[in-house]
Amino acid sequence: MAHEILTLKSVVKRFGGLTVVNDVSLSIHKGGMFGLMGPNGSGKTTLFNIICGLYKPDRGKIFFDGTRIDGLKPHKVFDLGLTRTFQIPRILQRLTVLDNLLIASEGNPGEGLLGLFLRRGAWRRFEREKEMEAKEVLDLLGLKEYADRRACELSGGQMKLLEIARALMTRPKVILLDEPTAGINPVLATKIYKKIGEIRDELHVTFFIIEHRANLLLRNVDWVYVMCRGRIVAEGEPHDVIKDPVVKETYLGG
Amino acid sequence: MGDPLVYVLDGLAYTGLFGIVAISLNLEYGFTNIANFGKAAFFMVGAYAYAIAAGAGLPQPIPLLLSMIVTAMVGLIACLPALRLREDYLAISLIALGEIIRLIIKNEEWIAGGVWGISAPSLVTITALSHRTYLYLQLALIYGLLLVCYLISQLVAYSPYGRVLRTIREDEVLAYTLGKNVFMYKAQIVALSSAMTGLSGGLYAQYRNFINPFTFDPLMTFTIWIMVILGGPANNTGAILGSFMVEFFERATRMAKDYLSLPVDPNNLRVILIGLLIILMVAYRPQGILKESPVRWRFPLSGYLKHIKLGMNLRRGRGWHMRS
Ligand SMILES: Nc1ncnc2c1ncn2[C@@H]1O[C@H](COP(=O)(O)OP(=O)(O)OP(=O)(O)O)[C@@H](O)[C@H]1O
Ligand SMILES: [Mg+2]
Numbered sequence: 001m002a003h004e005i006l007t008l009k010s011v012v013k014r015f016g017g018l019t020v021v022n023d024v025s026l027s028i029h030k031g032g033m034f035g036l037m038g039p040n041g042s043g044k045t046t047l048f049n050i051i052c053g054l055y056k057p058d059r060g061k062i063f064f065d066g067t068r069i070d071g072l073k074p075h076k077v078f079d080l081g082l083t084r085t086f087q088i089p090r091i092l093q094r095l096t097v098l099d100n101l102l103i104a105s106e107g108n109p110g111e112g113l114l115g116l117f118l119r120r121g122a123w124r125r126f127e128r129e130k131e132m133e134a135k136e137v138l139d140l141l142g143l144k145e146y147a148d149r150r151a152c153e154l155s156g157g158q159m160k161l162l163e164i165a166r167a168l169m170t171r172p173k174v175i176l177l178d179e180p181t182a183g184i185n186p187v188l189a190t191k192i193y194k195k196i197g198e199i200r201d202e203l204h205v206t207f208f209i210i211e212h213r214a215n216l217l218l219r220n221v222d223w224v225y226v227m228c229r230g231r232i233v234a235e236g237e238p239h240d241v242i243k244d245p246v247v248k249e250t251y252l253g254g
Numbered sequence: 255m256g257d258p259l260v261y262v263l264d265g266l267a268y269t270g271l272f273g274i275v276a277i278s279l280n281l282e283y284g285f286t287n288i289a290n291f292g293k294a295a296f297f298m299v300g301a302y303a304y305a306i307a308a309g310a311g312l313p314q315p316i317p318l319l320l321s322m323i324v325t326a327m328v329g330l331i332a333c334l335p336a337l338r339l340r341e342d343y344l345a346i347s348l349i350a351l352g353e354i355i356r357l358i359i360k361n362e363e364w365i366a367g368g369v370w371g372i373s374a375p376s377l378v379t380i381t382a383l384s385h386r387t388y389l390y391l392q393l394a395l396i397y398g399l400l401l402v403c404y405l406i407s408q409l410v411a412y413s414p415y416g417r418v419l420r421t422i423r424e425d426e427v428l429a430y431t432l433g434k435n436v437f438m439y440k441a442q443i444v445a446l447s448s449a450m451t452g453l454s455g456g457l458y459a460q461y462r463n464f465i466n467p468f469t470f471d472p473l474m475t476f477t478i479w480i481m482v483i484l485g486g487p488a489n490n491t492g493a494i495l496g497s498f499m500v501e502f503f504e505r506a507t508r509m510a511k512d513y514l515s516l517p518v519d520p521n522n523l524r525v526i527l528i529g530l531l532i533i534l535m536v537a538y539r540p541q542g543i544l545k546e547s548p549v550r551w552r553f554p555l556s557g558y559l560k561h562i563k564l565g566m567n568l569r570r571g572r573g574w575h576m577r578s
Contacts, residue, residue, distance in 0.1 A: 052431055078433035090428040092421055099549050102414070103421050104432050110414030111434075113442055123414055148548075170432070 003030045004063075005206055006051070006082075006174055011060035011070075013043075013050055020046045021057070022230035028174065033200055034208045035217045035238075038227035044210045045087055047227070048176050052084045053077040065173060079106075081173035085166070085180060087210070089159040093152035097143060100151050100162055101134040102127065104169040130169075137165045140195060142188075157184045164192065168199060177209045181216065189213065193220045218242060261505070263389040269494075269501045270396040271458050274403050276481040276493035278450035283479075284487035284546075285411050286443050287423035291345040292332060293478045295352030296448050298470035300325040300455020302359060302366050305374035305465055314377060318456045325452025326445045328355075333444045337437065349472060360467040371466025374459035392461055399457065400494070403450050407490045410446070417549045419443065420488075480528060484535060486542025495543060503528055 006028040013021040020043045028034050036044050049055045051062060053074035062070040069077050083104075092100050108130070109115035110123025138144045141161045146154060154162060160183060167175050180196070181189035193216060199205055211217035218224065218238035226234040226247050234244045241247055275297055282288040300321035307317035332351050336344045359366055366372040378391045410416055421429045422436050429436050459465050477500060485496025507524040518526065535542065 054427065054431070074427075074430040075433045075435050078431060084431060086428075090425050092424045092428070094424065094546065095417070095420060096548055096550075099417055099420075103417050106433060108414045111418050113410075113415065113446075116409065116413055116415045127414060166432075 004028070005030045005065050006208070007063040008047075008051070009061045009063075011047070011050060011057045011062065013046055013055060013057050020230050021050065024060070024227075024230070024232055026225055026232060026235070028206060028208055029223075030173075030206055031200065031204050032206055032223060033197070033221040034206070035221035035224035036208065036210045036227060037212070037214060037217055037224065038233075042227045043230040044227055045178055048084060048178055048210065051077075051176060052082060078170075078172075082176070083167050083170045083172040083174075084176035085163040085178055087178040087182065089156075089163045091151045091154070091159050091162055093150070095151060096148050097138065097151050097154070097162060098131065098134055098147045101137060101166055101169045102130055104166045105130045105133075106170060134165075134169060137168050140168075141165050141192075157188070160184055161188075161192075164196075171203065172205065174206045174208065177207060179210050179212060181211065181213065189216060196220070257386070260385060260389060263386070263393060265501050265505045267389070267392055267396055267461060269498045270393065270400045271454050271461065272478065272481060272501065273400050273494040273497040274454035274457075275451050275478050276485065276497045277400075277403050277407050277490055278447040278454075279478055279482050280487060280490060280493040281407055281410065281419075281443055281447045281450075283482060284489070284493070285416060285419040285423060286440060288333070288337070288440060288443065289342070289345040290333070290348060290444070290447070291475055291479075292329075292348030292352045293451060294470045294472060294474035295348070295355045296325050296329055296451040297455040297458070297474070298352075298356060298359070298465075298467070299328050300452030301374070301459040301465050301470070302372070302455075303452065304456035304459045305372045306366055308375045308460070309372065318377070318453065318460075321452040321456030321459075322449040323452075325455065326449040329444050329448025329451070330441060334441060337440050337444070349475070352470075352472060352475065356467050356470055367466075371464055373464050374462070376463055377457075377460045396457055396461070399453060403453070404490055404494070406446075407450075411488075411490060412547075412549060420549065480532060483542060484531065486544035486546070488546035489542065489544040492542050492544035500528065 004027045008024055008026050011021055011024045012019065022043075024043075024047060036047070038044055046055065050057050050070070053069065053072050053076065057070050060070065061068060064077070064080055064082055067080060069080065069082075092103065095103075105126075108123060108126050109119045110126065115123060135144060135147060138147055141164065143154075143158060143161055143165065146158070151159070151162065160180065164177065164180050167177065177196075181192055184192065196207060196209075197220060200207055207221075209217065209221065218241070221238060224235065224238055224241050225232050226241060226244075234241055234247045236244070275293060279290060279293055282290045303321040303324040304317045307320045308314075312320070332348060333344070336347045339347070376392075377395060378388060380391070383391070411419070418429065418434050418439055421432070421434065422439055426436055481496035481500050482493050483496070484492075484499055485494065486492030503524050507527065510523065
């Protein structure tokens with residue numbers, strides 16, 4: 001059995017009287033591609049927000065690579081090797097596309113005040129390397145020609161791509177993708193998943209992906225969780241989940 | 255009015271002094287979106303720290319260093335609890351804090367003379383100088399330190415560090431999820447910026463030789479803000495330009511009133527003109543006169559040097575960042 005890298009145990013989150021995440025337990029295995037689907041408002045994004053530390057769960061435990069992470073601040077969770085993208089892209093509009101990627105690279109000696117002044121050679125070298133890496137990533141996603149443009153000049157679809165590009169820059173253990181292909185045309189969407197698959201194989205990054213296009217998701221993941229009204233209502237390998245009567249009824253529309 | 259040259263030199267001294275404060279506010283507001291409305295108070299802390307330390311006989315440049323250290327500490331103590339607040343609350347609490355500090359100094363005579371003020375020995379101590387020469391030496395001192403502050407700010411702003419600052423400015427949540435310790439960065443910027451403000455305060459005290467609490471009213475804070483907004487938030491050169499413009503307006507209108515007869519009180523002319531300018535700026539050029547340049551690191555003056563075309567072949571080797 002593969003090593004569990006992310007485990008949720010009976011996680012509960014309420015907003016006022018509304019229980020948005022209700023007793024969710026799941027586990028993600030190292031090197032896998034995991035899917036999360038469910039109707040609008042079922043709590044998927046909220047679950048990601050809890051995992052990455054933006055929300056504190058009301059109950060339950062979360063373990064990441066052997067460390068308990070519920071209650072940790074987002075930057076601590078990131079440091080442990082977990083990164084995410086956002087459903088509505090969070091892009092640094094006034095910065096260049098390249099800067100939007102470089103900001104995600106870890107361990108830049110120039111990001112500390114001391115290193116900035118005392119290790120100028122080191123951080124400039126670091127930046128040069130990362131710049132090359134960033135350009136490769138941009139090339140991958142067809143954004144290379146925009147590298148020096150301000151991010152606000154991109155279209156909605158391109159911003160989605162930029163989010164993914166940024167996530168790839170961080171070289172984390174786990175990437176949570178919140179609807180990576182929303183608003184992107186089907187051809188490109190298929191390409192993105194192909195790319196994600198390649199990255200997984202090459203870099204052994206684990207992916208946990210929220211996706212509304214069921215067929216696309218089911219074709220690409222090893223294991224899928226289905227959420228409905230805050231609960232996990234089904235899980236399994238894609239071909240089993242499609243057959244699940246509960247899923248057919250609640251999600252795929254009977 | 256006496257020697258007109260002295261008047262100009264004095265204006266330049268003020269431009270330099272406030273240029274330092276404007277640069278420091280720019281680090282906070284322009285690059286990091288920390289709305290510090292306590293600048294006059296921190297400037298005052300620096301000035302008083304200098305005056306008290308120098309008055310107690312501490313050898314130079316310890317009083318000036320103390321202005322920086324004390325102000326940085328006061329800045330941190332004042333801002334740290336409030337940094338977790340929304341920016342408008344931060345602004346209000348800092349305005350209030352500034353007034354509290356000022357009123358304490360004003361009313362507690364034992365600290366620094368209360369309303370009578372306190373004298374501050376000059377750093378330029380060579381005797382038997384003409385007034386002009388004295389001013390030139392002061393200008394060298396002030397502009398030398400302005401240059402240091404400018405170079406530091408350029409490095410802080412146009413570097414990986416500056417990229418993090420801008421990320422915090424644009425989207426704090428994103429900065430957090432990308433592993434940046436937002437709170438730590440803000441604390442560092444407040445400390446650095448307050449140290450610069452304190453330095454300027456100390457320089458001001460020794461330049462004027464005398465300070466009292468009336469100089470540091472909240473209006474001074476707004477004047478500094480106007481410099482940054484005019485010159486261009488997130489542009490260090492713009493901050494200095496803004497400082498120059500405000501100072502120029504102030505002096506020009508003060509002189510103009512001797513020559514013009516206007517339907518308005520000439521003392522208000524400056525306020526009216528600057529108000530008009532601000533409205534025009536916000537409407538037509540919200541990014542300020544000089545707009546923000548990209549993060550990528552450049553040698554602080556290379557952009558200008560290139561324009562001047564000194565015929566000097568700027569070392570291209572270190573110029574990966576210099577784009578054609
Ligand atoms: N901060 C919040 N405060 C109050 N309610 C919230 C908050 N965040 C989310 N909700 C509510 O929680 C429910 C689940 O929202 P969530 O965004 O997690 O759904 P989702 O599964 O991601 O939906 P979608 O597919 O539309 O993205 C919704 O009813 C939403 O209104
Ligand atoms: Mg969602």
